[in-house]
Amino acid sequence: MSSLREIETTLTSIWMERQPVESAQSLSCLLEGEKFDADGASLYARLIGYGHSDVISSIYPYCAKVLNRNWEKTIKQYVKMFPPDHFHLNSSARKFPQFISEHCPELLDKLPYLGELADYEWLEMELLEIxxxxxxxxxxxxxxxxxxxSLGPVINPTLKVRTYKYPIQQIVDLIDDGKGFRKKFRPAQSHVAMYRxxxxHKVRIVDLDENAHTILSEADRSSYGDMARRAVELNPTRNPEKSVADVIEMIEQFHDINLFVGERKIGT
Amino acid sequence: MPDFLDTKKLLPNLGIGLGLRRELASQTLENRSKIDWLELVPENYMGLGGASRERLESARDQFPLVTHGINLSIGSTDDLNTEYLSKLKKLLDFIDAPWFSDHLCFTSLDGIYMHDLLPLPRSKEAINLIAEKVKRVQGTIGRPFLLENISYYMNVPGSEMNDSQFLAEVAEKADCGLLLDVNNVYVNSLNHEFDPFQYLDQIPLERTVQIHVAGHKQGADYVIDTHGSAVVEPVFELLQYVLERVDAKGVMLERDQNFPAFEEILAEVDKIRQISQAADQVRQAGSAPRAHSAVKTFERDRKASTIGRKEMAEVKHARVLSA
Structure with missing residues (x-):
């Protein structure tokens, strides 16, 4: 007689499509002449597969658009390599960027930015729920x-800043517009700030230029004056007054869009 | 813990409730006068911030809440997930739930979560395992626990008894409560060709604390429990049959997808309320409840259509690009 463990293991292997349905016929708990319920098992395999596909597609809509006809196949390969290992459903999609970056050389040959695009999409998911x-x-x-x-900014505690080799935000914008995203993109470093x-409770995304990125990365230990000074240093050939005006505008904007959520006194 | 039936006597009567779903949350929260209580899926709130947290806090401020979990995986031969239990306890303490529930099934094995409600072999070994795990869960959480009968679409090898016997033996041995899903009873009765009233007569109905009412869909080969359509009359009849016999502490409507106008949902909630009130009168008057022979039997409708799936995910919202 098969143990509960043995039955669960066999069913799980079939439902996760690691073993063919026929493999269950070897279970010793089947009575003489009893046929394994292959139709029922196949239905469960389909339902489980739909579930994985639904959640991964909802988290990675841009990757899905870019991969187009390869999307469902890619999901199947992902789930096979990284089966869901957490009780949070969305968490089953968290290793997708790693899967793309480390295990999909053929896709990366054609779409070298795909791993970064997946990272961008997962980051948004993570910040929604954190x-x-x-x-x-x-x-x-x-x-x-x-x-x-005497004052400096308090940064939104959910802020994450990523530096990508490719212009990911530009690629996302093109996908949104539905045109031009199938062209070959050249590497062009970009910085993206994301926060909730x-x-x-929606995620906001800010495309940062090189100087804004530098100033923001130092903002948690800077006064507003330090930030203005840094802007001048970073633009040695530019009129300093214009640089200071630009950084003040950026600071005001970051407060308006809640990337900065308050201010702290310097030295306290 | 005292015997479950003694515990049940102390539980509050919550009335008629609705599942708290993201898509319906604002309308649900605006209709406190028409909905008595809410049930939420704990996995959509455990350890999560942002919109989930805000929704949870708003609901807690206005309604009595209970949880109905998906991934306790009580029937799995894996040990209980301590991280899961600890987060669930924290949530239950936060909402001060009078009880909590999950499904009589397994959802994970060897640490892999299939995120679906998977049927078990109905065996003595499974009963012993589940009873032991239920006792540990109740001990850890410190609140009354209910198990729900699932809808199932295959005959699992290694089964030694029918579904009603299995549910009855698990509930008695584990000494827990029942969350009786009358739509699941109906769906199973069509797919596996048994008499749903006989099924209800064979389970310890007195352990029923909560009842689920939902809609389903006819697939090509099976009737599927989708929670995505209106409740059909035979399911309301099963509800009435149960409520005439047992003092359930809460009845609720599950609607998880293919959402209609909210008024239609409220109309179903109202219908459940009317059935519940009528059944209360029968019970309180001590009149004999209807025998199941007096109720019409159901026939399977074999119209093919696309299979839907119960939505379990909380998915991300629209993005906002600034600057």
Whole structure:
């Protein structure tokens, strides 16, 4: 007589499509002449497969569009290599960027940015769900000179910044527009900031240029004045007043879009 | 813990509820006067922040809440997942749920989660394993636990008894409550050709704390429990049959996909309420409930259509690109 373990193992292998349905006929718990319920087992395999496909497709809509007819096949290969290992359904999709980057050389030959695109899409998912409280406090107008030296920004605690080899945001925009994304993209380093809005709970995405990226990466230990000074340093050939005006505008904008969620006193 | 039936006497009567679903959340929360309580899927809230957390807090502020889990995997020969239990306990403590439930099935093996409700061989070995695990779960969580009868679409080898015997023996041996899904009873009765009333007569109905009512869909070869269409009359009849015999502490409508206008959902909630009130009167008057021979039997409708699937995922929202 087959043990419960043996039955569960056999069924799981069939349902996850690792073994053919016929393999169940060897179970010793089958009575003489009893036929394994192949139709029922196949239905479960299909339902489980649909479930995986649904969730992965909903998390990676851009990868799905780019891969087009290869999408379903890619999902099947992914699930086979990285079967869902967590009780959170969405979590079953978290290793997809790793799968693309490490195990899909043929896809990467044609679409070298695909691993980064998958990372971009997973990051958004992760930030939607991350259990981090975001408190927003008021801010002092930067027209006060004293505020420049005595205050610095508080960064949204969900902020993640990625540096990609490819212009991922541009590729995403092209996919959204439905044109041009099938062309070959050349490597062009890009910086993307993502964070969760404390009010709408939606993820906001900011495409950063090189200087904005540098200033933002130092912002948690800078005063507003330090940030302005850095902007001038990073643009030695530019009119310093214009650089300071630009950085003030950027700081105001980051507060407006809740990338900065308050301010801290320097030295406290 | 005291015997479950003694525990049941102390549970509150929640009334008629609805499943809290992301797509219906705002309308659900606006209709407190028409919906008595809510049931939520704990996996959509355990350890999650953002919109999930906000929805949970809003619901907790307005409604009594219970959870109905998917991935406890009580029938798996894997050990219980301690991370899962710890997060579930934290959630249940946060909402102060009067009870919690999961399914009589397995969803994982060797740490792999299939994210579907998978049938078990109905064997003595499975009963012993589940009873032992249920006791550990109730001990860890410290709240009354209910098991739900699932809909199933295959005969699992190694079964030694029918589904009603299996459910009855598990509930008695584990000394837990039942979440009786009358739509699942109906769907199974069509797919596996048995009398649903006889099924209800064979299970310990007195252990029923909560009842699920839902819609289903006719697939090519099976009737599928989709929670994606209106509740059919035979399911309401099964509900009435049960409520005339047992004091359930909560009845709720499950609607998980293919959402109609919210008024239609409220109309179904209202119909459940009317059935519940009528059945209460029968029970309180001590009148004899209807025998099942007085109720019409059902015939399977073999119209083919596309198979739907119960939605379990909380998926991401639209993106916002700034700057």
């Amino acid at each position: 259990d981090t409280a975001i408190s927003v406090t008021s801010k002092t107008p930067l027209s006060e000179p004293q505020a420049f030296v 809005d404390p009010y709408t």
